[in-house]
Amino acid sequence: MSNGEFEPVIVGFLCNWCAYAGADLAGVSRLQYPSNLRTIRTLCSATVRPDQVLKAFQKGADGVFVGG
């Protein structure tokens, strides 16, 4: 991330029961995707507070993904 090219950082909130399981399945299936994602496991996408999304942007996230 130091070669001057723009590398976005994306914070993903993933529901344990679906999106997080889907992200695991992507691994089991060896699907390849860019490594710019940082995942946070939640027990339901409904538990993601709006201020958590804002917090991520405030701290410099280029994108926020809520999967549920």
Add this chain to the structure above:
Amino acid sequence: MSDLKKPEIRIGVFICDCGSNIAGYLDMKELVEHAKTLPNVVFVQENLYTCSEGGINEIKTAIPKANLNRVVVASCTPRTHEPLFQSACEEAGLNPYLFEMANIRDQCSWVHQREREKGTERAKGQIAMAVAKAARLRELSRIQLGISHRAVVIGGGVSGMAAAMALGNMGYETDLVEKQDRLGGLLNDHNIVLPANESPAVILNDLKSRLESNPKINIHTKSVVTKTEGYIGNYTVTLNENGAEKSVPAGVIVVAIGARVLKPEGLYGYDGDKVITHSELEALLKQGVPPAKHVVMIQCVGSRCEERTYCSRICCMTAVKNSIILKEADPETQVTILYRDMQMYGVENEDMFRKSKELGVRYATYDPKQPPVVGNGQVRVFHLRMGKEISLPSDLVVLSTPLIAQEDAPDISTMLKVPLNANGFFLEGHVKLKPLDFATDGIFLCGSARFPSNIREAVSQGLGAASRAAIVLSKEALFTSGIVADINPETCCGCLGCVDVCPYGAISYVTDRGVCEVNKVLCKGCGGCAATCPSGSARLDGFSNDQIYAQIEQALAG
């Protein structure tokens, strides 16, 4: 531990190679060195397989040796391995909720196999996030619950009877609640049950005598459930039996209320005399074969239409069965079945279909846009293959109507807080993984309450639901998860926002104190309340705001 001084947080990080699954794609040395620099980390170890006996022992040894009070494992997914590592912590005397995982295999090494450097960067981030969260974890406890080793089965049709019989045979006291004055439900009205060609009385009498002779089974006819309270292992079910109220305890509840046959009022000149349903035909057949010489059967009456989009599954085989009975009674009887698609799943049904054709039953497809017209002793229909309208003489028209949801299904759904689907049938927890369970623990379903079923399916599902229920009843005690919501009564203003969003009915409003309170047994830990609460009074232990904030900060610290 002193209240004045918080104990030092000492985190141990175990980084798994997973053979070459992780070590083959990420720079493990760099991960270990990076982990050592993270705040509060006092111990870092790389394992070949952390989940192996050796790896587990290394965790159990390190906890007392390095005086760890938090453990982080960076390996696969918590969805499969968290319980194993948590029990390792517990065995070493550490509260299992002081454990956190970083997913560096399924969500890192496996998906970044061609980007060693960047993948390693992500793994470092995920480990730092887990460590930051671990530092903020609190000890949580599981709640132990007693169990009432009894069951209530609602509905005394063939499915409910099978469920009650199985539970009774396993030795669990079972209350079977039937609203009519006799057991058997829809099966009472049938003429012959295929493929064994048996009278339904044979099946019913067998089930009834087994139920009645089992002292563990209490049969309540003319009874309805009026109220249920409690939760898995500890329900109280109130019955109205023949006008008298009584309460019974139950650890589990099985919903087996079945379905009813649609009366096709206003369709195809239905009059219950010359135009009847298959269940009415079966009632006639019990007395003897009706004298009709020209019989027309019409399929999909009131189903697969805008109002009811579903296929009721069992009407095709019923029509074919009855057509064979008519043909065998008198080969001169003309039987024509007007259909859209024939649903004859299974070898036996296909055999029956072929047999009906051999006996001379005629089949013709119709287009729902040009449905048959019944009147004046004939049925006129546009024959799709011939491309013209034909007229069939008929002295009896038999309509195949679907099974529809019971009238009291919405009441039971509300009472038990279990969902119905768009057609009013009960909705299982998962169509494949939990077909006989509701999402609510301790409540199960079987038979046509779930979807139209034939006798064999209803019995199988009844036995299956009983087995699922027995998993609960066979336990000495139940433990709830420690990951549950908590509402701070000091700051809660009683706005009821959380009560509205809770899908499990786990939050109630305490009127005298003006605050909302979580029933930790009913809570499933989804955290919907925590996200909704405007005052931040509701928090989800194990996924609290400060823990998530810490993860966000670490995710973006790189």
